[in-house]
Amino acid sequence: MTDNINSHEKNIKGNREQLRQLGWNSYFENMLAGMDAKQNRLARVISVQRNLFLVADGQDEWLCSPAGRITHSKAGDYPITGDWVLTEDIVVTGIIPRRNMLSRGESGTRGSRSGSSVRGQAIAANLDTVFIVCGLDRDFNIRRLERYLTLVYNCGLTPVIVLTKADLHEDPEQFRPEAENIAFGVPVVLTSMHDAAGVEELDRYLENGQTVAMIGSSGAGKSTLANRLYGNDIQATGAISTSVGKGRHTTTARELIRMPQGGMLMDNPGIREIAFHDDGSGIESTFADIQDLAAMCRFADCSHSNEPGCAVLEAVENGQLTAERLASYQKMKREMEYISERRDKSADRVEKERWKGVSMRIKSMMKHR
Structure with a gap:
């Protein structure tokens, strides 16, 4: 019984120093502790080739195919390059939760x-x-x-x-x-x-x-x-x-x-188009200067378009901020807002509400002529 346990530990742990050279660290160690690893072997996905994975453990590289439950998993749960996986012979049987x-x-x-x-x-x-x-x-x-x-x-x-x-x-x-x-x-x-x-x-x-x-x-x-x-x-x-x-x-x-x-x-292959699919806080980090200026605007919900007391527009006027950078920020912000809206609404509904708002603004402008 002891020999079986020792054999199991050797199989699942492998050579930790060689795994660390591939990027293994305490985060993955903790994730592994909560998994049913059985007799699986640890490896990292070096590349994905259609329905095959080239994996490595620091000593060897070999090709694996996905287990049935992985083949039919959601796209986000399918192994990609850089993932850590559990393998049994030449089959990927599990994926260790990603750090990012x-x-x-x-x-x-x-x-x-x-x-x-x-x-x-x-x-x-x-x-x-x-x-x-x-x-x-x-x-x-x-x-x-x-x-x-x-x-x-x-x-x-x-x-x-x-x-x-x-x-x-x-x-x-x-x-x-x-x-x-x-x-x-x-x-x-x-x-x-x-x-x-x-x-x-x-x-x-x-x-x-x-x-x-x-x-x-x-x-x-x-x-x-x-x-x-x-x-x-x-x-x-x-x-x-x-x-x-x-x-x-x-x-x-x-x-x-x-x-x-x-x-x-x-x-990586060249990227022709930099499209977003998530509305994370990236825009706040990229445009930290505009975020700092926005904190000084008169209105908390300032759109930095034509509001009085807008610190961002004032910065553009005095040359502290370029109009091109502000336009870039506003364009990406609209993209992020649209992505966020589509999480809860259909695209058609979002479009209808958007055009309804445009129509109402036009009517308001006509009244005040």
Whole structure:
């Protein structure tokens, strides 16, 4: 009996030091304690390939198929890259509750009001840091950076902005304050494909047990950055079109890569559209400056449109805040409010109420002419 217990403990615990290198920590240990693990083996999902999972335990990698109950589970309960799972032979039998998840609105749903809710698209689970990668070419866009930051904050994750292709400019440092001005307290790192600039700054995020995911547009330089961080070519890279300034989609799958620094790195296919599917507090973190100004407005429910005593509009007038940043904030706030409304109402009902409000405002304006 004792031998069976010891054998069970060996199977389920495995080599904890090797698991820790893959990102295992006390959080997952506590989650595991509340599960019926039986004789299962612990592993982390390295990549998802249709109906198969490539998993690893620090010693071995092998392919698994999902157990029947996992195949028929809800989308949010289906294993994704970065998840910790229980396996029995070559079958995934359970998923350990996630610490966090990076996700976005399904492609094609940005600004859409056709469904009862915007479907989420899972990107990765159990992350420590997200590198928001932006190239210092036509890809550099402050408004897009604001959307990426809001997306990451909505998921409760920690962002780092990585500005690639610094070699394309004589004075790339001019871009750093632009990014820092809209990303309060977020590290901004410049990198170049011709030297090791910025690599040492990023290495610390990839230390033993840490997991980092990279997100950004196609052609932003994510795969080149992965190669620089690894010290060798591990990801295919594509040329940038000189006519439109866009890169090819060189990364087609999400896969965790063991890095020489000791942690894990995940490249991602380029994101064409930054859509939201949740109304988290990300907008408050991204636009902390506007939140601080709003606290000084005369009216608590100030929309910062035309109300008297609006501290936000006053900041725009005196040059403290740009009109473009305020417009970006208001646009995203409307998106978040719409998502929140759709949780409890059908899209049709929301639209009817919205147009009813518009109609009432028009009638009110006509009366006061």
